[in-house]
Amino acid sequence: MGFFAKLFGQSNQKELEHVSIKLAVIYYSSTGTNYQMAKWAEEGGKAAGAEVKVLKVPELAPEAAIASNPAWKAHLEATSDVPEVTLDDLEWADAIIFSAPTRFGNVPAQVKQFLDTTGGLWATGKLANKVVSAMSSASNAHGGQEATILSIYTTMYHWGAIVAAPGYTDPLLFASGGNPYGTSVTVDQEGNMQENVEEAAKYQAKRTVQVAESLKKGNQ
């Protein structure tokens, strides 16, 4: 602060205002795994001070396919009150975490369909600088979780989003479930997670919020 500014109580250094981050946790889940991961991310985001919305990607599968799998049907019914994601939610969010199961080493069609509706927002620059990260699950330990996460990031790069992958930025990432690309888990046929990734998912949400905060402060 300069002498005259001190004298007159003025600062030429801009006071940084507290910024509040809006986090959208967007998931698709047939049998509940990615819903649980989204809920952990919600907790992590809230603990980091963000306003959080958990939103599901609309189901597209035919009724008959859903009915043929009791766990799928039960999960859809149990989460019927979770709001479906809209394009307005993407515009609202400063930060976005996606969680999606692996389907043949890629994102489910439901997620791709939703991403493919974002062209209008993309064309008007409204997705640029969103801070994003992604999580996934698969039945096999090496069944394509990372490929799914990277597929989501490919779309994010086109958005001009800023990918806040966890890397190895915290010691807990070296423990079970830590994945530098994004939290990933293996789930057995009964739907039991084979690794405990709760803390990794919460940490990923915290980091995503913190990166978004830094960016927003920098733009003040």
Ligand SMILES: Cc1cc2nc3c(=O)[nH]c(=O)nc-3n(C[C@H](O)[C@H](O)[C@H](O)COP(=O)(O)O)c2cc1C
């Ligand atoms: C059509 C289809 C394709 C799948 N492809 C894979 C795969 O490539 N690798 C794998 O390990 N698991 C695969 N799975 C298993 C799912 O990834 C697993 O059921 C999912 O991660 C569970 O997540 P959810 O409970 O959130 O639905 C596939 C499942 C389906 C129905």
